[in-house]
Amino acid sequence: PHIKLSVIRGATTSKANTKEDITTAVHELIEELILRNNLESNNILSIIFTVTKDLNACFPASVARKYHSLDQVAFLDCQQMFMPDDIKFCIRLMAQVNFPSNRKLNHPYLRGASNLRPDRC
Secondary structure, eight states: OOEEEEEEEEEEEOSSSSHHHHHHHHHHHHHHHHHHHTOOGGGEEEEEEEEOTTOOSSOHHHHHHTSTTOTTSEEEEEEOOOOTTSOTTEEEEEEEEEEETTSOOOOOBOGGGGGTOGGGO
16 A cells, blocks of 8 residues: 555543653553554654643653654654643644555544544544
8 A cells, every 4th residue: 555644643631740640641642543543663753742731740752752662753742832721631642654545544532632522532
């Protein structure tokens, strides 16, 4: 099949603003991104993470970089634009991947972030 550059979105929530809870949430989100899309680590080119302003215990990118052999992926952390009614402790991602053109992308929206895109959970 023909391979093309594709973008996968996803999000999850952390239970709290702790390194342990953020690590658990990022690992789960990365795992679902890989499993749902049958990705190999070398097909993930870059991942941009955003977090709501209530998360600052650690960088999601530093967590992801050490997970699932993703040390060659380009990562970036950003703070999500503040909205008063946004989901608390939310971690969003946008991953650029090499993906077969004949397969459908699966965008993982987990935990409390499933409310962001109920059509994609």
